[in-house]
Amino acid sequence: MRNYTALFFLIMFMIGTDTFLISPLLPTLQIEFGVSTDIAGWMLGAYTLGSAIFALIAGPLSDGWNRRTVLLCGLLGFSISTILCGFADSFWTMCLFRFLAGVSAAFTAPQVWASIPAVMPPAKISKTMGIAFSGLAAAQALGVPIGSWLAAAHWSVPFWTVGIASLLLNIFVFFMLPDMKPAVSERTSILRRYVPLIQSSKARSGFLAYLMLHLGSGTAFAFAGKWMADSFELPIGQIGTVMMVLGLGTLLGSVISSYVIQKLGRVNAVLTGMLLIIMLYAVMPQLTNLLIVTVGYLIIYTTLGVLFPTVMEALTALNASIRGTISSLANSTMNGANTLGAWIAGIIYVQLGGYSSIGIFAAVCLAISLGTFLLGGVLGRTQRKKVALPE
Template sequence: MFKLTTLFFLILFVIGTDTFLISPLIPTLQHLFHIPTEYSGWMVGAYALGYALFALIAGPLSDSWDRKKVMLSGMICFSVSTMLCGLATGFWSMFLFRFLAGVSAAFTAPQVWASIPALFPAPQIVKVSGIVMAGLAASQAFGIPIGSHLASSHWSYPFFTIGACALLLAVFIFYALPELKPNQGPQTKTPIFSRYLPLLKSRMARRAFLAHFLFQCGFFAAFAFIGKWVTDRFHLSIDQTGSVMFFLGLGNIVGSFGGCYVIKALNRYNTLVAGFLVSIACFIVLPHLPSLAAFESVYFFIFVHMGIVFPLILGMLNSLNRAIRGTISSLANSIMYAATTLGSWIAGLIYAAFSGFYAVGIFAAVCFAGSLLSFIFSGILAGDAKPKKEPAA
């Protein structure tokens, strides 16, 4: 099972690198393509928009098809569309190619999360999910800085490199991943969008997915403009910005690998509440910090929190209905990228309107507060909130 864990780790690493790469490149591409600040967030949002729209289709389809074929096709298309980004000649061509890359990723990444419960025994699922999530974290710690350093030579090099790596992974998928044909049940004959009805009818599911949306909206609104803010505030070059991203990504890796131990010690309820409350305080103070070192230290904690709670949230959502895990995984990813689209767009508007990051930090804090309340009132954490009874003597 080691090779499958490695494969899933690398898939999330490559897709995550491509997802977040635009953040440190925003100042360069903004200057190159003559894009005003209030529209620059759409270079992040285009990818997220393609992902958000097509994940809604990819999820139900994947519950009826061989997941291996879906993952393989998605990775090949992802490779091609990412390399096309390196050939973009302006804002609209970049928007189109980023949109297509997001569509391709929507048919690939959710299959990873949906495949883990099918391929690994129950006791290993949490551990494997944490390792795979570390691939996403590693993309921030290593992929983005490497991409930033490549971009210091020419902005297109990261896109060509990521596209080539994705093509190699497609070969790996073809030879290493077993067929994952669906169980033939009533859900496989249900119309695509009707498979969302059990989730839409559940108050717990509605509130849990709303909480997921607010969490991602706040985080990615702040994340999308980290590169621009540190460039404006501390006058960093693109490779220096990549080094900042490396340090923050380490926080995500720490959270991903250590999250299972934190949750075991505190339980899910206390982990979410404590992490969200401290993160809210961090977003509020971030814009007022006097030095780059202080900024990195505070944001490091936010990324640790992200690494802990993201796989936890996906695990909770997938437990809502075990018969439609592919649908749930894709809906969760679709919501995440819809939140990325909205968050990066709003962040661009308020960054330009208020000439700085402090309004973005407040927006992120408000989103996190709403997310925490939605998780609590959804009831999905009810069992963890109750104190455990001591055994009778």
């Protein structure tokens, strides 16, 4: 069982490293490909767009297929497309390879969340979910900064490193994971698998709130590296160091998440955490001391580390029979929000006064998210209560 846990952690670590890799590299790639600031965010958005679109298909399909096969194929495609990013010779080829990496990730990451209940005993599911999520947090804490330091040699090195490591990881997946075929073979259309979610008001409000949460945080993150380079004149290696602090915050938050929820309750934890983040996003861009900014980001990402698994648990509890569909829809929602956020961030940064406007935009998005979570009732009153969705 420990081998499975380690494997899921490493898969999410690779996916997370690749997802966040572009942000600290953005100033370097912008110069390398000679593109303007307002469209540079497309290199971020291409990845998340591919993941967002194809996750909508991957989830329902995987509920009727062998999850091991889907995971293997997705991880193989992810490895190859990430390696190709290191060979990109123009802005548009980079966008193409990032899009393909996102498509592959759409068939990979959701299978982790859906596979955990299939291979782990019930008593270990919650803990394994937390460890897998910490792989994403560790990617910010270690993977992204290491990628930034590798980029000091050449910007292509991080892509080759992540791609080759993922290729080797695929070998372990092949030999370690068992087949995970559906208990009952059924021919169900993709759209029909979404019907229970569409018909549930709690599901609709929950995913809308999840969208706004990631739109706000994703927009703020997309140009954080650019802001640090412009305002504090940091080289790429030092930007990576600051990103490490962000990742450590997320990792810390994911570790203490269950403890915080036990003490405060789900609703109070989300309410307190999001109010704190809203205030910090609005204030942070006005600060001129790098140390204070770094501490502020540590607080923000520690809080997000608590919130993300809490909200994800509430969403995946909506309907156990379509867990793959829910996981993929959550992944699509997250990446769709990050895609839109990356594009919006570039426009806001250039047209509306730099990072200060991005901070205000992020705060407004999170305020909308918080209101939707509270009014929609998806968080419930307890953590164990399952929402009954229409058949």
